[in-house]
Amino acid sequence: MMIRRVDPNSLVPGHAYNELANHVERLYKLSLGALLEGGISVTGVSIAVDQENLKRWVKRLFNYGEVLELQSVQGARDTDKWEQKTDNRPVKLRVITDWQYDTTTHKLSYRTRTLTFNAGGWLTEISEESELVEVHEAKPCPE
Numbered sequence: 222m223m224i225r226r227v228d229p230n231s232l233v234p235g236h237a238y239n240e241l242a243n244h245v246e247r248l249y250k251l252s253l254g255a256l257l258e259g260g261i262s263v264t265g266v267s268i269a270v271d272q273e274n275l276k277r278w279v280k281r282l283f284n285y286g287e288v289l290e291l292q293s294v295q296g297a298r299d300t301d302k303w304e305q306k307t308d309n310r311p312v313k314l315r316v317i318t319d320w321q322y323d324t325t326t327h328k329l330s331y332r333t334r335t336l337t338f339n340a341g342g343w344l345t346e347i348s349e350e351s352e353l354v355e356v357h358e359a360k361p362c363p364e
Contacts, residue, residue, distance in 0.1 A: 286310030286340060295356070305342040313337045318350055327359040 303312040319332040337346035
């Protein structure tokens, strides 16, 4: 705690003055968040919106820009990627949700869902599962 000089003729005791001063300092240093700027002075409290940060956040939060759809080609390594900081646009990708192996037909298949993320990287949509996609039909071993 920082000790301040207090006028001995003051109506406010020194410890109360120091406590009040510390509270005001903490209030002044209070973080207002990424979109706001502010401060405290003798004339009052000032809070303003930081216009540049607001523009960046609006662009990130909403789906601005063309949607990048990450491809997946069966049997090939896909090298396309998405990074929020550099691409700064929405992205879609498919994920496998349901593997199935049919012992009667010897077929391996799966279903997928498409996930959509906004430019800020927040998940905004999950599709319903796709129809079955056949991966491989196995042949029984000869007996």
